[in-house]
Amino acid sequence: MAQNSSSHQLPAQGMNFEQVIQALDASASDDVQWRNGKAFSLAYNAGPEVLAVADEAYKRFAGSNALNTHAFPSLRNMQAEVLDMAGKWLGSTSESAGYFTSGGTESILMAVKAARDQYRRESSILHPNIVLATSAHAAFDKACAYFDVEVRRVAVQPDWRADVLAMSGAIDANTVLLVGSAPQYPQGVIDDISGIASLAKSRNINCHVDACMGGVSLAYLAKLGHQIPPWNLQVDGVTSISVDLHKFGYTSKGASVIMYANKRLRSYQGFVTDAWLGGTYASSGMLGTKSGGPIAAAWAVMHFLGDDGYLRLTQSARAATEILAKHIDNHAELSLLAFPDALLLSFTAHDPSRLNIFAVANEMWKRGWYIDRQQPPQSLHCTVNAIHESNIEEMINDLDASILIALASGQSGDAGAYGTL
Ligand SMILES: Cc1ncc(COP(=O)(O)O)c(C=O)c1O
Structure with missing residues (x-):
């Protein structure tokens, strides 16, 4: 298979199934052998049995489309059940409400977009900013670039955790969101979520916990007896939280959950229009057409495990x-x-x-x-x-x-x- 070639041609006659699969396998020969446990980044592996469940479920629903769950009620139900199950890890209450997204980045994009829209509507803030530590994920900068929000990064403490006092100093009347990470990616430590959330609450600002990495593992590390500081929706002042199922949920790529403290907060995430000739278009996140593969894989792996x-x-x-x-x-x-x-x-x-x-x-x-x-x-x-x-x-x-x-x-x-x- 030609690689990195700008002149690769569509074959004049189609290849057969075996040829295509062989070519695909050959193309991956230089890739990190993550299925053999060689990756300490980018891929997550709990062994061949779990991978087989994820792959099989993905395959069955890859062509299904969660853009419209009237046509695919299976995907509506699976998403709702995945949210319920993940919600337990995230400390959801009966008020909490969330969405399934395509990954940590989309969950973060949505947390920023929802905060922007909420404060624009409820507080007439037209030039919003968010305050976060330098250790918080790059996706927050991406969100701010996409949604025209100012990013205010604050240096971390010597122990790499967010400096809550310094965050407090960076807040002004246009701040719509504070961020804490549980844990942050670069050094793997958990921020003082209680401190950040209580600061946010005292200033009437939203607080998002990025638990994309920790949302599954912290729940179980606590059960295993590790001392884990409060990090989820049970913390007063936390308004939203994200967990990636395609990380330590060990499901296929394209699976994350964002959970809000209540439906009002969640309402600022979605998008609805009928201002075109195709009827009502509603969607919960960045995507329009949304493959059922990641949803089914998440549902399947969570039930399998x-x-x-x-x-x-x-x-x-x-x-x-x-x-x-x-x-x-x-x-x-x-x-x-x-x-x-x-x-x-x-x-x-x-x-x-x-x-x-x-x-x-x-x-x-x-x-x-x-x-x-x-x-x-x-x-x-x-x-x-x-x-x-x-x-x-x-x-x-x-x-x-x-x-x-x-x-x-x-x-x-x-x-x-x-x-x-
Ligand atoms: C803490 C944290 N947040 C967000 C993300 C972004 O997730 P994704 O790559 O799934 O978009 C990552 C990815 O590693 C992460 O470690």
């Missing part, structure tokens, strides 16, 4: 996280940026003049391991999945070998990118 399955998977992922974190913490050449609150960790070179941490990532990639590169500060980031309990020692051996090679070569690796165009 159940409460006990998620507890077990969280325990496995946490065990692997702790093994890796302790190894890094005791390593003469590495510094752990923060002991992980959940299943994410990041680390850097103890002495960057001796060891270039991106060179270590290069060596790991040569061995098939995909580890995220981030900055500032220059560091590597691991998202630890349940599958990694089985290969964390192998990964650690390769990490140690990669460090020795990077030290000996004295080379620098490239900074890479979290996301690409």
